Amino acid sequence: MADRSSPILSSSLDPVGEQWDDLRRVGHEMLDEMFDNLMTLREQRVWQPLPDTIREGFRHTDVPREGQDVHAFAKAFREEVLPYSVGNRHPGFMGWVHGGGTPVGMLAEMLAGGLNANLGGRDHAPVEVERMVLRWAVALMGMPDTASGILVTGSSMANFIAVIVASRAVEGGLALRNSGVGLRPLVGYAATSAHGCVSRAFDLAGLGSEALRLVPVDKDFRMDTAALQEMIAADRKAGREPFLVVGTAGTVDVGAIDPLDEIGAIAREEKLWFHVDGAFGALARLSERFAASLATIGQADSLAFDFHKWAQVPYDAGCILVRDAQKHAAAFAQNLNYLSREDRGLAAGAPWFCDFGPDLSRGFRALKVWATLSVYGTQRLGHMVERCCDVAQYLAARVDREPTLELMAPVTLDIVCFRLVATGMTDEDADVFNGEIVKDVQESGLAAPSTTRINGRLVIRAAIVNHRTQEEDVDRLVDTVLACAERRRSGGA
Numbered sequence: 001m002a003d004r005s006s007p008i009l010s011s012s013l014d015p016v017g018e019q020w021d022d023l024r025r026v027g028h029e030m031l032d033e034m035f036d037n038l039m040t041l042r043e044q045r046v047w048q049p050l051p052d053t054i055r056e057g058f059r060h061t062d063v064p065r066e067g068q069d070v071h072a073f074a075k076a077f078r079e080e081v082l083p084y085s086v087g088n089r090h091p092g093f094m095g096w097v098h099g100g101g102t103p104v105g106m107l108a109e110m111l112a113g114g115l116n117a118n119l120g121g122r123d124h125a126p127v128e129v130e131r132m133v134l135r136w137a138v139a140l141m142g143m144p145d146t147a148s149g150i151l152v153t154g155s156s157m158a159n160f161i162a163v164i165v166a167s168r169a170v171e172g173g174l175a176l177r178n179s180g181v182g183l184r185p186l187v188g189y190a191a192t193s194a195h196g197c198v199s200r201a202f203d204l205a206g207l208g209s210e211a212l213r214l215v216p217v218d219k220d221f222r223m224d225t226a227a228l229q230e231m232i233a234a235d236r237k238a239g240r241e242p243f244l245v246v247g248t249a250g251t252v253d254v255g256a257i258d259p260l261d262e263i264g265a266i267a268r269e270e271k272l273w274f275h276v277d278g279a280f281g282a283l284a285r286l287s288e289r290f291a292a293s294l295a296t297i298g299q300a301d302s303l304a305f306d307f308h309k310w311a312q313v314p315y316d317a318g319c320i321l322v323r324d325a326q327k328h329a330a331a332f333a334q335n336l337n338y339l340s341r342e343d344r345g346l347a348a349g350a351p352w353f354c355d356f357g358p359d360l361s362r363g364f365r366a367l368k369v370w371a372t373l374s375v376y377g378t379q380r381l382g383h384m385v386e387r388c389c390d391v392a393q394y395l396a397a398r399v400d401r402e403p404t405l406e407l408m409a410p411v412t413l414d415i416v417c418f419r420l421v422a423t424g425m426t427d428e429d430a431d432v433f434n435g436e437i438v439k440d441v442q443e444s445g446l447a448a449p450s451t452t453r454i455n456g457r458l459v460i461r462a463a464i465v466n467h468r469t470q471e472e473d474v475d476r477l478v479d480t481v482l483a484c485a486e487r488r489r490s491g492g493a
């Protein structure tokens with residue numbers, strides 16, 4: 001019998017004989033360690049800076065020519081990565097808009113890695129799982145069951161796909177796939193509060209970021225629809241071609257919901273594509289409390305949202321849904337010899353997911369979405385979403401009670417923006433002061449807020465997106481902010 005361990009006869013990377021047992025043991029240890037780590041999150045620091053020695057190691061280690069023992073890799077992960085990660089799993093993490101992940105999602109990721117499926121196309125169960133998950137997404141968002149969709153990295157990609165589909169859906173738009181968009185003066189609209197990825201999508205689509213007109217917002221940070229109408233009229237008068245309006249359900253800075261009903265009506269009237277960026281906010285539909293204010297989402301021509309934010313699916317998992325599946329496919333499908341579709345066999349099952357987005361090879365993101373939705377159920381997820389909003393309201397009330405803090409925007413969903421009152425300081429000095437406090441708090445390891453600017457002023461921003469975050473955690477945030485401010489004011493920075 002041939003010696004299968006001989007490198008000459010076998011190029012396989014699989015273990016051989018007893019090596020399997022060893023690898024299996026390491027695998028079980030890794031899994032146990034990660035469970036232990038997840039069970040003790042609250043005792044850990046939210047975030048801590050990566051020590052210079054470890055950073056230098058990453059920056060200067062050469063490409064390994066000889067392989068090393070998997071134990072050495074496990075040790076490096078345990079010591080050099082695990083303690084110095086983002087912190088978004090921790091209940092004290094409130095920076096940006098990050099989901100917290102779940103142990104079930106983790107297991108699904110492991111299974112997906114073991115299966116190593118490519119969901120670009122072809123006829124197999126993983127593709128059917130993604131179709132099922134998308135059918136659920138369509139139902140949750142109230143879109144017609146003829147809508148199409150695809151899982152993507154995140155809402156940045158989902159919004160980009162929406163801009164591409166919308167620009168190809170204009171009259172004569174399909175020809176733009178060959179000629180480029182250069183000769184069509186297409187313009188679109190989003191509020192000034194829209195996420196930066198929308199303007200980047202215009203840039204990437206070749207329309208230019210200036211082709212995205214930024215509509216002013218009202219005092220509650222929602223799109224001013226009268227201004228939208230004026231801007232559309234002015235662009236038409238100037239010979240430009242309005243084609244798209246983007247409403248946001250849950251703005252990234254304060255969590256506002258644009259007046260989606262009105263925007264939808266204007267889009268219909270003006271024959272514009274109506275896209276909703278619901279990156280995190282769309283999933284508030286899981287809660288009955290918010291379902292009514294997000295009812296219009298289902299009437300949009302397209303909708304972007306993330307499973308990796310409020311649905312707690314591990315990174316990355318975004319989603320784009322398109323009401324008109326034909327228009328969606330028309331923007332991406334190609335006819336290629338090496339990707340021919342057949343009536344049976346492995347190459348059956350058209351249309352393929354590669355016809356609905358820019359990626360050909362695609363991982364099995366759908367598995368962790370399926371695991372999350374099926375194990376937790378939409379009722380429990382909806383309750384979690386409500387809890388996050390309750391904790392945000394609790395934080396807002398606490399801020400209101402603190403004489404040295406002020407609330408900087410109304411709390412619609414789960415985002416609270418506040419600031420240390422700047423008595424005796426210029427606005428600019430107060431911006432710097434608040435910014436320094438946020439860094440102090442992050443470095444304390446006790447909480448992790450982030451910052452944004454509201455009406456030009458820097459504010460402390462707490463986004464309650466993590467299912468683990470409770471009242472005690474936002475109290476710790478406020479206590480730490482106040483303590484850090486006290487220390488700086490008394491000169492002990």
Ligand SMILES: *Cc1c(COP(=O)(O)O)cnc(C)c1O
Pocket residue numbers: 097153154155156157195197248250251252277278279280306318
């Ligand atoms: C997070 C976010 C995005 C970007 O989504 P990614 O998943 O990070 O690519 C877009 N829009 C809004 C409103 C967001 O909150």
